[in-house]
Amino acid sequence: MTTLTPILTKFWDHPQSWTMATYEDNEGYTALRQAMQSDPADLIQATKDSGLRGRGGAGFPTGMKWGFLPPPDGGPRYLVVNADESEPGTCKDIPLLMAAPHFLIEGIAITSFAIGCNHAFIYLRGEVVHVYRRVMRAVEEAYAAGYLGKDILGTGFDLDVTVHAGAGAYICGEETALLDSLEGRRGQPRLKPPFPAVAGLYARPTVVNNVESIASVPAIIKQGAEWFSDMGTEKSQGFGIFSLSGHVKHPGQYEAPLGITLRELLDMAGGMRDPGHPLKFWTPGGSSTPMFTDQHLDVPLDFESVAANGSMLGTRALQIFDDTVSVVRAVSRWTDFYMHESCGKCTPCREGTWWLAQILQRIEHGQGTPEDIDKLVDICDNILGRAFCALGDGATSPITSAVKYFREEFEAGCHTPAAELFPPAASTLFAKEQNTMVTA
């Protein structure tokens, strides 16, 4: 049996969990002191050795990303933290930053020291104003304590941190779109190469990392690479926050070693909301990762095992849907999202998502035609691998996977509206209360 490993979530229950005082009471900033006595190259090596892979979805080895920076040329190099958490179902970075922002600030200080960066940025989505307050406050506190600013801890190392609020655009979670946005432009992805490590922010060498990746760095430096790599599986090492939402009894954040299964997590979360309604489908890592069904309860949630089963670990955003839910309705709504959020730069995504949304709406309303399902799959084929960035590819995941597992529901959409087959009221959080009131 796998058990939980509260590390980043450990003291979220403290009444003032977000303050510097609480963080320092929990050994906060000891890793920074330790790191400042080390050779930066050793810090990068330790991160490589730990096996930490990007926690923002793609799973690229974090230390290797740092290692891609060209040798110092005397000009600036930047660290940019991607806190634009917007993938449907993903809700780990935002609670982390609200409850314990200093993990990230300490991680930024250590990472910046390791890669030779003197100005780091946190790009936080703009739609979470209280989180923005907390992160700004944490940065203020860190300046006041001498963990940021000039001559940090007497080492001569300088670091400024700017907390930047976005303004509502899913695409800015794509790292090069984020950089364009941070430069004051429309958030549209850039052609790669050059990769940000070579020409990123202001065309300077830049590391872009997810919040949880950087927040995990202090623990790795403090406890050692081996401590981290001993957790998880052979190629997916360490821990991560698993976010359960939807039709589970106790939705929430569960921090566990990679490789835990949904069966184990569901057990911890009290099982399904209603034992009479079994699991129907779920996403392992947000809506852009192909959906799983009840056949996949025992797939270890690590990068390799999830991929071997035809999906992606993504952001460990486990959205759970029971058998009251129409998969057509779910997919149709996700597709509305991709249509709304397509940045418009490339044709396959800009045009394709609109066609997909229109076809899905007609199927959802029971007005699909027999050719519609093949048309959907065909359009997906024309987006996947042909879109400018990975977010276009992601738009096809829910559709192709839903057709693969639940084709008959799409066929039913040729004659019967989804709302008739699956009355939406039965799926709601308040369905039970209402039913109880009726019977009482």
Place this chain on the structure above:
Amino acid sequence: MSVNFGRQTASGHLHVPSESKEPYPTDVLEQLSLEAEQVIARYPQPRSALLPLLHLVQSLDGYITGRGIDFCARTLDLTTAEVSGVATFYTQYKRHPNGEYTVGVCTNTLCAIMGGDQIWETVSEHLGIGHDETTEDGKITLERVECNAACDYAPVVMTNWEFFDNQTPDSTVQLVDDLRSGAPVAPTRGPSRVCSFKEVSRVLAGFTDGLADEGIGAGPASLRGVELAKREGWTAPGEESAASVDAQPSATADGPGGGLAAGQRTSVDTPANEPDERPGGQDAQEQAKEDDK
């Protein structure tokens, strides 16, 4: 139902009402220029200040005005077309006067299924307005919003970008009624009151309002895992279980009530820690390696 969600016509987007081009009064402009300098100073290159400056314009005008676009363009040495191009890209920038409160109902898949659709229908009918429309009293602009990273609290309603968790149609109707009548309204996770759209826009421009320490650190769903771990005595490797520390200061980590290290080695006994030993200390790690052999 969601057919028109998010579709915005080019004319709707690019139209700037002529009255919004009235120049700022001199004193307002001076203050704005001073604050713009502070924003620009945060970045190595001035253009990076554009997003916060547009938030700052909204904090004054309540939406992106013609004069606000002119101001940003002049301040950052851009064309007004460049500024408009950015302002129209991001959904938080409003192209017409916004209400005092933006009430955003999440209707992305998970929230929609958990009841967001019913909330949307009820509150839209109650207020008599649709997406991106404002009540006649100027109090509320209603929006369908995309996933706001609070799925474990679904269905979620955002009011001026503060979290209202686990909402129902009734609770949301109550919320908008309170907002309209001026009754005090506090988010589930956030400060003790909901600030106005203009006040919140100022925060998003990077000007703090002193409310960071208000409210809770984490809601019940955020704490599910950590509370379960405490009950079960589960800890990360190298950490003593809080339960064992409280109950028996001298107990070993694998003693009664103590926790086992998690991860791959759950079937292997964790090393015993001395009472005065720091969790995860060098000794413990070396011991762990010994145990693994």
